[in-house]
Amino acid sequence: MSWRSSSVPATPLLLLITSSGLTFVIGALTFFLLSDFYHHSVLVHESPHQRLDERFYRVLPVDLIKFPSNCSEGIPASDVRDFILDNIFDGTSPYEGFPSNETAGLTRKKRIKGWGAQAPVFERLIQEVQPKVILELGSFLGASAIHMGTKVRQLGLNSTILCVDDFRGWPGFRAKKFTDIRQQHGSVMLLPQFLRNVQFMNLTDLILPIPFSTMGSVSYFCQVGIRPDLIEVDAAHDFHSAWLDINAAYALLSPGGVMFGHDYFNRVNEEGVRRAVDLFAKLKGLRVEPDGKHWILRTV
Numbered sequence: 481m482s483w484r485s486s487s488v489p490a491t492p493l494l495l496l497i498t499s500s501g502l503t504f505v506i507g508a509l510t511f512f513l514l515s516d517f518y519h520h521s522v523l524v525h526e527s528p529h530q531r532l533d534e535r536f537y538r539v540l541p542v543d544l545i546k547f548p549s550n551c552s553e554g555i556p557a558s559d560v561r562d563f564i565l566d567n568i569f570d571g572t573s574p575y576e577g578f579p580s581n582e583t584a585g586l587t588r589k590k591r592i593k594g595w596g597a598q599a600p601v602f603e604r605l606i607q608e609v610q611p612k613v614i615l616e617l618g619s620f621l622g623a624s625a626i627h628m629g630t631k632v633r634q635l636g637l638n639s640t641i642l643c644v645d646d647f648r649g650w651p652g653f654r655a656k657k658f659t660d661i662r663q664q665h666g667s668v669m670l671l672p673q674f675l676r677n678v679q680f681m682n683l684t685d686l687i688l689p690i691p692f693s694t695m696g697s698v699s700y701f702c703q704v705g706i707r708p709d710l711i712e713v714d715a716a717h718d719f720h721s722a723w724l725d726i727n728a729a730y731a732l733l734s735p736g737g738v739m740f741g742h743d744y745f746n747r748v749n750e751e752g753v754r755r756a757v758d759l760f761a762k763l764k765g766l767r768v769e770p771d772g773k774h775w776i777l778r779t780v
């Protein structure tokens with residue numbers, strides 16, 4: 481006879497009651513935790529949108545983080561300038577007959593302002609890469625493009641410099657130092673002023689504007705096979721824009737090419753540019769090489 485049956489004869493019954501009670505409690509708790517009631521009442525800080533987002537992330541197609549990596553070989557560097565003139569400018573240089581009297585009245589001979597546009601990294605990389613085609617994403621008034629053009633000329637190179645910019649600036653840019661840049665019927669005179677600046681600096685044979693969005697332009701270049709050997713990224717600085725620009729542009733680089741960009745160290749860009757650069761480098765197994773306020777990534 482065991483101590484159990486003799487001293488506590490009712491234990492098996494008690495255990496049965498307790499375990500079913502426990503099952504009930506656990507079941508009820510699980511139901512409660514999974515219920516909308518819990519989500520609405522306890523997790524009040526979590527909005528219905530956030531919960532929708534979570535469901536969305538679980539089913540994200542991989543395409544959303546996949547960028548083209550097989551851009552066409554397409555166009556020899558020496559033909560890139562003519563290709564752009566033919567296919568983007570209907571065969572007529574944007575500098576031809578420029579400025580018209582009307583445009584001259586709306587712009588200044590020279591109105592250049594950039595950010596870190598004279599940094600030593602430009603000359604260092606141009607010297608190192610000896611680029612045939614340079615791509616700039618984000619040109620504004622052409623300060624950095626003009627600096628690169630000047631260095632290209634000084635080094636006796638003949639690089640084609642493509643400057644992608646929608647030439648709209650960004651919402652609110654006029655409120656600061658650029659109210660003198662005229663606006664007419666909703667169009668700000670950034671492209672004509674860019675052209676005037678390049679013309680003033682005698683760099684029209686090297687520098688061409690590409691007046692479209694960065695993503696659209698880069699996709700087009702990938703498709704037709706414009707493969708720069710030096711790419712500078714300095715367009716919008718929020719994370720998602722920088723992420724798109726960096727991913728899409730890197731695929732364009734010709735073998736041995738180098739990509740670099742501004743605002744790696746600005747505190748305000750920690751969550752934008754730097755996060756995008758670091759994440760991209762990590763995914764690709766690349767090392768970020770800082771240079772002043774710039775970041776550099778090389779092809780492997």
Ligand SMILES: C[S@@+](CC[C@H](N)C(=O)[O-])C[C@H]1O[C@@H](n2cnc3c(N)ncnc32)[C@H](O)[C@@H]1O
Nearest residue numbers: 594595618620623624645646649693694715716
């Ligand atoms: C910081 S400025 C470029 C400054 C220039 N690199 C310099 O230092 O002289 C950024 C430029 O990117 C352009 N930009 C921003 N987002 C763009 C986009 N998605 N497509 C085309 N241009 C864009 C703006 O119009 C603006 O002129």
Ligand SMILES: *[C@@H]1O[C@H](CO)[C@@H](O)[C@H](O)[C@H]1NC(C)=O
Nearest residue numbers: 548549550551552553702703
């Ligand atoms: C890249 O590869 C994809 C899928 O294999 C193909 O559909 C696309 O046409 C290719 N693009 C180029 C530019 O070769």
Ligand SMILES: *[C@@H]1O[C@H](CO)[C@@H](O)[C@H](O)[C@H]1NC(C)=O
Nearest residue numbers: 557558559560561638639640
């Ligand atoms: C520079 O390159 C362009 C094409 O990109 C060409 O038309 C021009 O003749 C070249 N100039 C010199 C001096 O080599």
Ligand SMILES: *[C@@H]1O[C@H](CO)[C@@H](O)[C@H](O)[C@H]1NC(C)=O
Nearest residue numbers: 577579580581582583584585
């Ligand atoms: C532009 O202005 C100049 C000088 O004011 C004038 O001689 C010329 O005829 C004008 N051109 C046009 C197309 O109006």
Ligand SMILES: *[C@@H]1O[C@H](CO)[C@@H](O)[C@H](O)[C@H]1NC(C)=O
Nearest residue numbers: 590677678679680681682683
């Ligand atoms: C551009 O060329 C003209 C004509 O040769 C010259 O007078 C002018 O000084 C040059 N401008 C610059 C900024 O080099």
